[in-house]
Amino acid sequence: MGPFATIEEAQKIALEKGQTDNRSCLECLPKTGSDPTLAARANVSQHGQDAEQLIEQQLNGKLDLKWQPLGAIEVDEGAKLKFPPILNVPGLYRFKALHPSGAVSVYIGETENLRRRFGNYRNPGPSQQTSRRINVWATELLKDGGRIFVSISIEGRASIEERELQVDLRYKAWRRLFENWSLLLEGTQDVESLNL
Template sequence: MDRVEVTMAFSWVPVGAVSLDEQQKLRFPKTAAQPGLYRFEIISAESLTQYIGETDQLSRRLQHYRTPGPSQRTNLRLNALLVEHLNRGDRVSLSAVTEGVTASCAGREHHVDLSVKSERVLLECAALLNARAAGVPTLNL
């Protein structure tokens, strides 16, 4: 039996606060048009909840949350949830990972290429496992 063992290391970089504009649409902090992971943290008086995602272009992905199309179920769900929390006075912060990710595979160090979807998805799954292991509820289905 072959054993697969992978260790991943990265740090979330704070991007800024998510807010609402005059039309009650989500307003995101400026982000680069590059691949990576992103994390929304919804902070209320009672709890901390996270949503973690991956994308090939961060700025475009956030725009999809701001103006979701009628068939984009995840975008519609997250848009409504974030707007609801912001209207209640909860804070929503955005963090991202766009560089500096390493993985150790079979005892060898490997630089994770975030332009490769399979590597982003692996990193997203690792981030979700890490959050859940720390007891942080996630909104990912």
């Protein structure tokens, strides 16, 4: 939205919309005024083509993620989900289900602690809506004769313009990037996604 006539007007709208980053922007505010950030950006824009090249820059990147199979989810004697053993490590996980009808569905998630997350699916708390939903789905599917296979990924690789990046799955931003990328790839196959 914008442009705005004054910095105050732009900041007021940003606060009303819940925007925490309301620094000056050449598209929302005029190119004159006493704001030092705005003045610096106005100076950059005077360089014409150089500024346009910075804005229009295209980066080519690559992501690599390998799923490691862990085993299958089962239902124990107490009618609770039983997951394959896993460490307390950050990473991504994928539940791939084969239904008795032959249909395939998948759920992909990310977490800072895989063991704790699987424990949440086994014993979901009253406020854990997603954990409760997946628990009910998995329990019913397994009772009906379906199978659910678990895979994890605890490391990924990324590069931009042939330059290798340091991927650290302890950081949520990296996990979310790989989670969303994996969901896009799974969506290209004839698989029902449970990530709704």
